[in-house]
Amino acid sequence: MTSGPGVGIVVVSHSRALARAALALASEMLHGRRVRIEIAAGLDETTFGTDAVQVKHAIEKVDGPDGVVVLMDLGSAVLSAELALDLLEDPAIRERVILSSAPIVEGLVVAAVAASGGASRSEVATEARNALLGKAAHLSVPDQDAAEVASTPVGDEVVGVFAVANRHGLHARPAARLVGEVSGLDAAVTLTNLTTGTGPVPAASLSRVATLGAQEGHRVEVRASGPQAQEAVEHVLALAARSFDETTETPVLPELAPTAGPVAASPGIAIGPVRRLDVAPV
Amino acid sequence: MSDDVTTAAFGAWVRRFAELVAQERDHLTELDSAIGDADHGTNLDRGMKAAVAALDEQQPSSAGPLLTKVGMTLVSTVGGASGPLYGTLFLRMGSTLGDVPVTTPEQVATAFRAGLEGVVARGKAQADDKTMYDALAPALDALEAALSDGLGLGDALTRARASAEAGRDATIPMLARKGRASYLGERSVGHQDPGATSVTLLIAAAADALG
Numbered sequence: 204m205t206s207g208p209g210v211g212i213v214v215v216s217h218s219r220a221l222a223r224a225a226l227a228l229a230s231e232m233l234h235g236r237r238v239r240i241e242i243a244a245g246l247d248e249t250t251f252g253t254d255a256v257q258v259k260h261a262i263e264k265v266d267g268p269d270g271v272v273v274l275m276d277l278g279s280a281v282l283s284a285e286l287a288l289d290l291l292e293d294p295a296i297r298e299r300v301i302l303s304s305a306p307i308v309e310g311l312v313v314a315a316v317a318a319s320g321g322a323s324r325s326e327v328a329t330e331a332r333n334a335l336l337g338k339a340a341h342l343s344v345p346d347q348d349a350a351e352v353a354s355t356p357v358g359d360e361v362v363g364v365f366a367v368a369n370r371h372g373l374h375a376r377p378a379a380r381l382v383g384e385v386s387g388l389d390a391a392v393t394l395t396n397l398t399t400g401t402g403p404v405p406a407a408s409l410s411r412v413a414t415l416g417a418q419e420g421h422r423v424e425v426r427a428s429g430p431q432a433q434e435a436v437e438h439v440l441a442l443a444a445r446s447f448d449e450t451t452e453t454p455v456l457p458e459l460a461p462t463a464g465p466v467a468a469s470p471g472i473a474i475g476p477v478r479r480l481d482v483a484p485v
Numbered sequence: 486m487s488d489d490v491t492t493a494a495f496g497a498w499v500r501r502f503a504e505l506v507a508q509e510r511d512h513l514t515e516l517d518s519a520i521g522d523a524d525h526g527t528n529l530d531r532g533m534k535a536a537v538a539a540l541d542e543q544q545p546s547s548a549g550p551l552l553t554k555v556g557m558t559l560v561s562t563v564g565g566a567s568g569p570l571y572g573t574l575f576l577r578m579g580s581t582l583g584d585v586p587v588t589t590p591e592q593v594a595t596a597f598r599a600g601l602e603g604v605v606a607r608g609k610a611q612a613d614d615k616t617m618y619d620a621l622a623p624a625l626d627a628l629e630a631a632l633s634d635g636l637g638l639g640d641a642l643t644r645a646r647a648s649a650e651a652g653r654d655a656t657i658p659m660l661a662r663k664g665r666a667s668y669l670g671e672r673s674v675g676h677q678d679p680g681a682t683s684v685t686l687l688i689a690a691a692a693d694a695l696g
Contacts, residue, residue, distance in 0.1 A: 253564065254564070
């Protein structure tokens with residue numbers, strides 16, 4: 204039975220408890236957005252194993268016109284998922300299922316965020332596949348082979364800068380909030396960590412935003428082009444002013460003075476169309 | 486033809502395989518503890534018991550649906566890789582044989598060959614990866630050779646069993662390249678593969694019940 208738009212996600216794991224816990228972690232990132240996610244895990248509540256028939260039912264449950272991305276843990280989870288594809292009676296469903304090689308925990312988090320933002324199934328699968336970039340970047344040299352940001356500004360660019368107020372920096376939850384804020388807007392948005400020089404990365408990609416390494420106090424430039432460039436930058440700055448809705452933190456306003464007119468965000472000369480950005484009243 | 490195989494014989498094969506798996510369950514698990522996650526015997530025993538229970542509840546009256554029913558039961562009850570692998574083996578045999586009351590020895594061999602191809606498509610194993618393939622492939626080669634040499638099905642399956650046993654024993658010095666054992670690398674050498682062991686029981690059961 205097919206459902207509405209948006210990519211569906213299936214989690215195949217030997218352990219039902221593990222799959223449920225991964226789902227709970229990922230759900231924290233969705234901030235109320237709905238994503239169709241089903242688990243097909245364990246033979247029962249406690250017995251480890253996978254069942255291709257369970258996987259087939261899960262695929263059918265989350266299927267829709269945008270298709271399905273399947274995440275699997277190891278070994279027989281993959282065999283069961285592949286067998287599930289063979290068991291699907293409707294070849295049209297089979298055509299729109301992608302089996303992802305992503306790790307199950309990190310992959311589910313980024314896949315859920317991407318799907319909630321309206322990404323296509325191939326975009327969701329790409330995000331999931333790149334899910335380890337953030338961790339890798341934090342631990343060592345950032346991945347040199349990461350996909351280049353292909354961005355040619357369309358029309359005028361809008362630029363803003365914010366300082367990260369969150370005590371733990373722009374970690375997974377606020378990053379997911381930021382990604383959610385810009386996805387769905389008709390704008391190409393990038394982020395650059397001005398303090399470390401990392402970036403630009405596409406603001407719509409959680410796996411790439413995770414590589415910015417933006418810690419508390421770091422200054423991050425948000426740059427947008429496209430029909431909704433203005434809204435995109437305004438939304439991001441407003442969100443940053445609220446510490447990305449991290450409720451455990453006391454929001455710290457960025458340094459822009461609300462009524463003093465344009466303030467240089469960085470030393471030096473900027474050339475380009477000027478947009479005045481006011482801090483929205485809270 | 487006295488060599489034709491009835492549906493009842495296929496049912497007897499499944500039950501005989503379940504019996505052998507139950508007998509060898511601890512041995513299979515022991516082999517799997519050395520080079521796996523120690524659940525092959527438990528998983529396959531659970532699956533085969535469920536398959537027999539499904540047949541006891543309602544045994545299809547032709548070979549294809551019977552083997553398909555066994556395959557689907559295994560898929561949902563084994564839990565480990567043997568579920569999709571043995572499941573696919575039986576499902577392919579079932580769809581190859583179709584809804585017929587008796588099968589010729591040649592049809593049985595063709596069905597086995599389709600089953601092996603299904604296992605390879607599913608698990609992507611090759612010769613010497615140290616898997617069930619290393620016992621099943623030689624067994625089917627021997628079965629086909631024996632039948633084309635004019636032997637009856639019983640004798641052909643006896644030869645197939647001998648080849649399966651030889652293939653199973655040959656896995657001992659192999660380095661595992663598939664499955665959990667492959668994570669062990671060199672430590673997998675010197676241990677008999679559990680999958681090759683259980684599939685040898687499948688061929689042995691066939692020699693007992695189909696010949």
